[in-house]
Amino acid sequence: MGEIMLLIFVFVISGFLGVELISKVPSQLHTPLMSGTNAISGITVVGAMSATAVAVLSPSSIIGTVFGVAAIVLATINVVGGYLVTDRMLGMFKKKGDHNK
Amino acid sequence: MRDVIVTVLYMVSAVLFIRGIKLLGKADTARKGNGLSAVGMLIAVITVLFEKQVVAAGLNSYLLIAAAAAAGGIIGAVWAKKVEMTGMPQLVALFNGFGGLSSLLVALAQYANARTVGADAVPFEGITLGLTVAIGAIAFTGSVVAWGKLSGRLFKKSVTIPAKNALNAVLATAGLAGICLYAFSGSNETLGLIGILAVTAAYLILGFTMVVTIGGGDMPVIISLLNAFSGLAAAFAGLAISNSVLVVSGCLVGTSGLILTLIMCKAMNRTLYSLLFGSFGASKSKGAAGSGKEPKSMSVEDAYLILEAASSVVFIPGYGMAVAQAQHAVKELADKLEANGAEVSFAIHPVAGRMPGHMNVLLAEANVPYEQLKTADEMNPQMPNTDVAIVIGANDVVNPAAQNDESSPLYGMPIINAYEARTVFVLKRGKGAGFSGVENPLFTNDNTVMIYGDAKQTVSALVGEFEDS
Numbered sequence: 001m002g003e004i005m006l007l008i009f010v011f012v013i014s015g016f017l018g019v020e021l022i023s024k025v026p027s028q029l030h031t032p033l034m035s036g037t038n039a040i041s042g043i044t045v046v047g048a049m050s051a052t053a054v055a056v057l058s059p060s061s062i063i064g065t066v067f068g069v070a071a072i073v074l075a076t077i078n079v080v081g082g083y084l085v086t087d088r089m090l091g092m093f094k095k096k097g098d099h100n101k
Numbered sequence: 102m103r104d105v106i107v108t109v110l111y112m113v114s115a116v117l118f119i120r121g122i123k124l125l126g127k128a129d130t131a132r133k134g135n136g137l138s139a140v141g142m143l144i145a146v147i148t149v150l151f152e153k154q155v156v157a158a159g160l161n162s163y164l165l166i167a168a169a170a171a172a173g174g175i176i177g178a179v180w181a182k183k184v185e186m187t188g189m190p191q192l193v194a195l196f197n198g199f200g201g202l203s204s205l206l207v208a209l210a211q212y213a214n215a216r217t218v219g220a221d222a223v224p225f226e227g228i229t230l231g232l233t234v235a236i237g238a239i240a241f242t243g244s245v246v247a248w249g250k251l252s253g254r255l256f257k258k259s260v261t262i263p264a265k266n267a268l269n270a271v272l273a274t275a276g277l278a279g280i281c282l283y284a285f286s287g288s289n290e291t292l293g294l295i296g297i298l299a300v301t302a303a304y305l306i307l308g309f310t311m312v313v314t315i316g317g318g319d320m321p322v323i324i325s326l327l328n329a330f331s332g333l334a335a336a337f338a339g340l341a342i343s344n345s346v347l348v349v350s351g352c353l354v355g356t357s358g359l360i361l362t363l364i365m366c367k368a369m370n371r372t373l374y375s376l377l378f379g380s381f382g383a384s385k386s387k388g389a390a391g392s393g394k395e396p397k398s399m400s401v402e403d404a405y406l407i408l409e410a411a412s413s414v415v416f417i418p419g420y421g422m423a424v425a426q427a428q429h430a431v432k433e434l435a436d437k438l439e440a441n442g443a444e445v446s447f448a449i450h451p452v453a454g455r456m457p458g459h460m461n462v463l464l465a466e467a468n469v470p471y472e473q474l475k476t477a478d479e480m481n482p483q484m485p486n487t488d489v490a491i492v493i494g495a496n497d498v499v500n501p502a503a504q505n506d507e508s509s510p511l512y513g514m515p516i517i518n519a520y521e522a523r524t525v526f527v528l529k530r531g532k533g534a535g536f537s538g539v540e541n542p543l544f545t546n547d548n549t550v551m552i553y554g555d556a557k558q559t560v561s562a563l564v565g566e567f568e569d570s
Contacts, residue, residue: 003343004225004343006499007343007345007348008340008353009486010345010348010352011336011340011348011352013520014348014350014353014354014356015338015353015355015356016356017119017353017356018122018353018354018355018356018357018360019356019357019359019360019540020353021119021123021126021304021353021357022356022357022360022361023360024126025125025126025136025455026126026128026278026476027449027451027456027458027461027476028128028461028465028474029125029126029127029128029131029458029461030303030325030361030364030447030451030456030457030458030461031189031193031456031458031459031461031462032123032125032131032135032412032457032458032462033125033126033357033361033457033458034133034193034324034328034358034361034395034458035189035193035196035327035563036121036122036125036135036138037122037125037332037353037354037358038193038196038200038328038331038354039138039196040121040122040142040144040196040332040350040354041328041331041332041334041335041350041351041352041354041355042142042196042199042200042203042335043118043142043145043201043335043346043350043351044200044203044204044334044335044338044347044351045146045170045203045209045361046145046146046148046149046343046344046346046347047207047335047338047339047342047344047347048203048207048210049146049149049150049155049166049170049210050149050152050155050205050342050344050369051207051210051212051214051342052157052162052165052166052169052416053152053154053157053158053162053166054154054158054167054210054211054214055155055213055214056158056159056161056162057103057158057162057255058153058214058215058217058218060211061213061214061216061217062210062271063209063210063213064210064212064213064214064217065165067206067207067209067210067213068206068207068210068413070169070203070206071203071204071206071207071210072166072169072170072173072203072436073169073170073172073173073176073462074161074171074202074203074206075173075199075201075203075369076169076172076173076174076177077173077176077177077180077196077199077202078177078196078197078199078203079142079177080173080174080178080181081141081176081177081180081181081196081331081565082139082177082181082193082196083135083190084177084178084181084182084190085124085134085181085184085192085193085196087132087135087136088181088182089186089189089462089465089560090131090132090135090452091132092186092465092466092468093117093128093131093404093461093471096480098156100313101438
């Protein structure tokens with residue numbers, strides 16, 4: 001029970017932290033912010049790897065293994081694609097004066 | 102000892118995510134912030150490989166994990182490299198759908214694993230696992246529908262579902278019942294399976310019915326909402342498998358996405374409730390349509406003469422600029438105007454386009470320096486002193502009915518006051534109304550001139566006029 005309550009505690013605090021972090025973001029950064037946080041939501045890849053390992057460990061959880069592997073593939077697409085696309089976008093935002101970079 | 106190291110590393114990666122999101126919110130540091138959060142992700146992924154159960158599973162599981170991650174990494178990298186900037190909204194939607202589906206599959210794998218070892222369902226884990234399934238499923242089908250709409254592949258016509266709210270309520274309730282059934286099924290495997298299947302099916306359908314009825318112009322709101330959902334799904338997955346880093350980062354994404362959603366709603370003067378449950382199209386009267394005036398139109402040559410004499414010009418882009426891929430031509434025209442001595446700026450409405458900040462990305466791609474990109478609040482006070490406002494493929498965001506016609510469905514939405522400029526050019530493909538179907542009195546104003554045709558060709562023709570002179 002202790003661990004569960006601690007996780008819920010972490011859950012609530014992170015939620016409020018998210019609100020604080022995002023207030024007052026200029027509108028030009030809305031897209032990168034969205035796709036950047038979208039990449040972070042691919043953190044589920046960590047859960048997918050852990051679940052896959054557990055499935056391999058279990059006597060014969062073939063369904064678990066298949067779901068786990070599929071989850072890893074999908075989450076990695078989300079993570080890698082998300083970060084690269086965000087970086088590409090941010091690379092295009094330029095100030096006046098450095099046009100030729 | 103290992104547990105301590107794993108926990109510390111997860112902590113480091115959570116801190117990097119927090120710092121990364123913070124830096125993402127400022128123009129100068131945004132790129133660095135994205136990099137930091139990517140490092141955090143790398144640390145988290147490496148760390149999980151040292152967790153007890155992963156090490157115990159041995160070489161086979163490592164090979165499986167490595168192969169799956171490599172496949173996903175390559176696909177993601179190729180898509181991210183290949184995508185055109187105009188295709189960005191649908192790609193983000195698709196990535197988001199994958200994230201949601203992944204969380205859904207993690208929860209189902211966890212369920213399957215528990216079944217094989219014959220573990221009883223525990224209420225807390227059952228509920229969090231069920232919620233992961235529910236939210237992940239909505240994020241998945243919702244994002245896929247959004248992807249289809251944005252890329253123009255699916256559901257091009259606006260779809261209406263009779264008794265949508267009742268249907269959605271039934272689906273949501275059935276799913277919640279499924280979650281409870283599973284969570285409290287104890288050692289009864291059949292009941293547990295029925296519960297899991299029920300929640301999966303119900304929320305997959307709910308994601309579909311919720312998003313399919315939403316019009317293109319409301320997409321910025323719905324995309325950022327779905328983004329919040331996929332974050333929340335990851336957070337609940339973290340609760341279900343007791344993984345702290347999933348809980349922290351998932352929840353950060355969830356609430357930050359929710360805030361962004363509310364910002365978008367505010368920019369449209371609508372509540373999230375009315376967007377999801379209301380029916381925008383139904384109450385649509387023709388508004389102030391009856392003025393009966395025909396809009397004036399003008400040739401490119403005549404428009405050039407006015408532009409040539411202008412000392413301040415404001416561009417107001419909308420989704421039409423993205424469709425016509427006119428951003429590079431617009432930048433060329435802006436350069437010509439500046440060379441001609443005019444002051445050029447871009448007025449950008451928060452919900453112009455199909456995702457939050459869509460116009461900013463397109464113009465940045467065309468090398469428009471971001472100092473020239475102004476928000477509606479910055480630009481509106483200067484509008485009366487502007488010689489020419491050029492509206493490119495925007496409609497509802499410059500509709501004065503939002504300010505002065507209480508019967509208009511747009512009434513109350515903050516707009517860019519294009520009508521206050523001395524002359525307004527409206528570049529438009531044809532004579533139709535905007536996405537919302539609302540008449541735009543701006544088009545028939547005395548100081549408004551329509552230039553019909555493809556926005557890119559029109560702008561390029563104007564650039565040509567400048568070059569010839």
